[in-house]
Amino acid sequence: MESETTVNDVVDIASEELESAFSQWSISEDVVKAEDVVDKRVIPGGRNVLITSALPYVNNVPHLGNIIGSILSADVFARYSRLKGVNTLYATGTDEYGTATENKALEEGVTPKEICDKYYKIHKDIYDWFDISYDYFGRTTTEEQTAIAQQIFWRLHENQYLLEEVTQQLHCPKCDRFLADRFVEGNCPFCDYCEARGDQCDKCGKLINAIELKEPKCKLCSTTPQIRSSKHLFLDLPKLQPKIEEWFKETTQSKENYWSQTAKVIASSWLRDGLKPRCITRDLKWGTPVPLEGFTDKVFYVWYDAPIGYPSITAHHNKLKDIAMAYQQMSQEEDNSSFIPLALYLSSDYFLEHPSRDVRLLVACAIADVFRVYAPNAPYQHPELIKHIFLFFIQQLKGLQDPKDATFKRYFYLLENLAWVKSFNICIELEDSQSIFAQLFSLIFKIVNENHSDKVKNFMLDMLTPLIIEADTVSSKLIEIILWHIIDPKKTMNKQANWLAVQILKKTNKTMEPYLVSYFTNAITHGIDDNAGDIDGDEETSAVVYQKPA
Ligand SMILES: [Zn+2]
Ligand SMILES: [Zn+2]
Incomplete structure (x- = not known):
């Protein structure tokens, strides 16, 4: 399903339409604003706006038309809506069923599922590159899609339509x-x-x-x-016509008339000519299965199925959000043992390697809460799994870089949680703990910047310092990463990272002292050859030694 907007459509908007749109958006003072409520799915008594855009089809690489025709206008509207303080959810994704996908799969000699996985990622990466501000980019080939499409089907069946x-x-x-x-x-x-x-x-x-x-x-x-x-x-549309006509009249004539002129003209011409029955099933394999006896070898026609993508993608997002929310609201005092299987499921590769940034973020928040709720006995036991989870956290923390990002609140929640629970301390027991910590410190130094509030920087400190104070050792690599930021050129280039490095040294000076002494002694007496093979390390060591930072 693709929509095309022409210049004429844009120019043709009547001034009354613009005025009515403007007045719709002037919210009165007593409406609850989104910024007052953190992470509520729907704000009771508030204004809640769900934005979607035409779902791009997955059988090709997206072109500028996908962006201009649908994704971008929805993006602009979502940004505007958030600026107005409205609780906004912008959910979109790829339309994946249909003969074009099956055809493309045959062409490339793979399964339709593989085609969808491949092109889903291509689409997602391109829209991410354009910094489209959706809250969730999903797809139509999900359990939610099947459930909702079949549920609507059964209601049509029961009501003899x-x-x-x-x-x-x-x-x-x-x-x-x-x-x-x-x-x-x-x-x-x-x-x-x-x-x-x-x-x-x-x-x-x-x-x-x-x-x-x-x-x-x-x-x-x-x-x-x-x-x-x-x-x-x-679908017996002639039988439905009176109801549709009534609804059309009611919605186009009411005060809350959201219909564009073009949509009104097209719809009324269809109604005038009389609606005709329309086929909703097909003899294909790739699609949402028809659940009715006698038709189970068929799938739903995409014209019926694809629009259900909007509610199903929203539902998929909300389900993950509900899971994240459920863990968020749990306290350590309750008996939460029944949630352990779900916690384990969330740590599967399906989620940790999920192509959607939004899914990974929600899962990261949920797992961070799992560590909080079950501390000190998190349900993740195997060292390899623990390592995988913490490397996953490090990857997600990259999202902290831009405090103006729509999802920053959630990344902040992740940081706050990890810092407060000191979850990274679990890694101290791991064989390659020092390598994990080196990656974490490097990342934080790399992303911290002048747009971060003191609160954010202090949580960064709270997350990092225990990893030095409470660990059995501090590797020379980690020492170098810290010292590297208190000397030039990094000292001048990144003032925030410099501040962070100085604070870390101040807070950990008792623990660090012997390590620093042996680090410098080693470097001076044995020369830089001790780090042979590690080119970066060589440069860092010599720079650190010759600039005498202490
Ligand atoms: Zn012809
Ligand atoms: Zn044939």
């Missing part, structure tokens, strides 16, 4: 599959163009019923297909 009809379709005997849209090619019945598809002719632009194609060929094996009948389900 579905019709059964037998349709004639092309079937390839060799591939043993029905040839939907793009799986069949032939001559156009209107203009004779020889590469017309089963749904449309690219030359004359006319819609085609596949069985009318002349000399049809299976696109996969070139076999001539046969006509076979197949039973399908149709």
